[in-house]
Amino acid sequence: MPQLNPEFFVSQLFWLAVFFIFLFVFLWRVSLPRIATVLEKRQNKIDENLSSAKELQEQAMEIEKKINDQINKAKLETDEKIKETINALQEDVSSQLSSLDIDLEKKVSDAEKEILKSKDDQMKNINNEIINITKLTVGKITDIELSDNELNKVIETHKGNFN
Amino acid sequence: MAAKDSPLKQFEIDPISNIELGGYDISFTNSSFAMLITVLVITLFLTLTVNTRSIIPSRMQLISELMYNFIAQLLSDTVGDNGKKYFPFVFSLFMFVLIGNMVGMIPYQFTFTSHIIVTFALAAVVFIGVTILGFINHGIKFFTFFYIPGVPFYMHPLLIPIEVISYLSRPISLSVRLFANMLAGHTLLKVFAGFVVSMPFFTGVFPLAFIVALTGLEILIAFLQAYVFAILTCLYINDAYHLH
Numbered sequence: 197m198p199q200l201n202p203e204f205f206v207s208q209l210f211w212l213a214v215f216f217i218f219l220f221v222f223l224w225r226v227s228l229p230r231i232a233t234v235l236e237k238r239q240n241k242i243d244e245n246l247s248s249a250k251e252l253q254e255q256a257m258e259i260e261k262k263i264n265d266q267i268n269k270a271k272l273e274t275d276e277k278i279k280e281t282i283n284a285l286q287e288d289v290s291s292q293l294s295s296l297d298i299d300l301e302k303k304v305s306d307a308e309k310e311i312l313k314s315k316d317d318q319m320k321n322i323n324n325e326i327i328n329i330t331k332l333t334v335g336k337i338t339d340i341e342l343s344d345n346e347l348n349k350v351i352e353t354h355k356g357n358f359n
Numbered sequence: 360m361a362a363k364d365s366p367l368k369q370f371e372i373d374p375i376s377n378i379e380l381g382g383y384d385i386s387f388t389n390s391s392f393a394m395l396i397t398v399l400v401i402t403l404f405l406t407l408t409v410n411t412r413s414i415i416p417s418r419m420q421l422i423s424e425l426m427y428n429f430i431a432q433l434l435s436d437t438v439g440d441n442g443k444k445y446f447p448f449v450f451s452l453f454m455f456v457l458i459g460n461m462v463g464m465i466p467y468q469f470t471f472t473s474h475i476i477v478t479f480a481l482a483a484v485v486f487i488g489v490t491i492l493g494f495i496n497h498g499i500k501f502f503t504f505f506y507i508p509g510v511p512f513y514m515h516p517l518l519i520p521i522e523v524i525s526y527l528s529r530p531i532s533l534s535v536r537l538f539a540n541m542l543a544g545h546t547l548l549k550v551f552a553g554f555v556v557s558m559p560f561f562t563g564v565f566p567l568a569f570i571v572a573l574t575g576l577e578i579l580i581a582f583l584q585a586y587v588f589a590i591l592t593c594l595y596i597n598d599a600y601h602l603h
Binding site for chain 2: 197198199200201203204205206207208209210211212213215216218219220222223224226227228230231232233234235237238241
């Protein structure tokens with residue numbers, strides 16, 4: 197087996213030492229720090245992005261909160277407005293209704309008064325008619341002349357029977 | 360050593376240029392060349408793909424990052440926060456073994472991880488480093504690592520030698536595991552490649568199909584062995600911090 201031939205042991209060990217030490221120093225000093233910086237840079241970038249994303253999320257949440265507040269405020273305001281309008285309308289309606297009531301009452305009382313007046317007038321006419329008719333019938337039948345005063349007295353005493 | 364057509368011929372080392380230093384032969388060989396290719400692939404890939412340092416990575420950059428995260432995760436899972444210091448070492452070890460295995464999968468390329476001396480050297484570095492680390496962290500108390508608490512006292516004369524032996528055999532098991540896997544896989548591929556040539560007529564396609572399937576398996580093993588090497592290193596580092 198050529199592996200056990202000590203002829204080239206020293207040469208192999210020598211070159212192994214040379215190349216391995218070179219490789220080790222080169223990787224240690226040049227290659228690995230480079231890769232490490234790249235990885236670090238990437239990690240930093242990722243962290244940065246994550247933190248900025250968090251910040252943006254917080255801002256978004258704040259904005260959302262503001263919007264909700266404004267919506268609530270607007271809702272309250274509109275509720276208030278609706279209530280106010282309803283109240284105003286109700287007051288308006290009730291005042292109009294009461295003024296209509298007053299008008300109607302007045303009209304009713306006016307009409308009542310007129311009716312009473314016309315009734316009185318009619319009653320007076322009836323009195324006169326009664327007097328005339330009584331005079332005529334009494335005169336034709338008995339020749340007794342009745343005065344207006346006497347007839348009026350009789351009518352007054354029996355007035356309750358007309359109504 | 361091996362015959363001309365031996366499946367082991369692929370593991371022979373050929374010097375590319377002869378160099379001598381202080382009386383030692385340190386020739387630049389095909390093994391050294393494979394190591395050079397491996398180191399170049401790793402350094403160039405990990406440097407060029409991350410060159411733009413873009414936050415949104417390209418596919419190639421993503422591969423580098425995935426490897427980085429893979430080993431970082433492995434280390435933090437097994438060792439915890441103490442492990443961060445050893446990340447460059449474990450990462451280098453993982454990449455060196457992984458790409459070394461992968462380079463070996465290229466036809467006609469030499470697999471340096473199939474040489475016990477290489478894997479043993481790597482395992483020995485891990486073993487010695489971890490042992491020193493244990494003594495730094497715990498001082499003389501590190502020897503209590505071999506004392507298993509909660510065991511009847513009369514078992515200790517048996518258990519302590521077993522623990523010591525198992526601790527000392529760590530570099531051997533670590534290195535032989537990688538070496539043997541690579542050796543076996545490549546030898547098997549070569550054996551079946553020999554069948555493709557030697558079988559009559561078109562029947563050679565059967566071993567060829569087998570080689571294709573086996574190549575897939577070998578690539579899996581190449582990754583798996585690098586992973587095992589790295590995770591065992593992590594576990595040994597963990598042992599140096601937490602004695603039992």
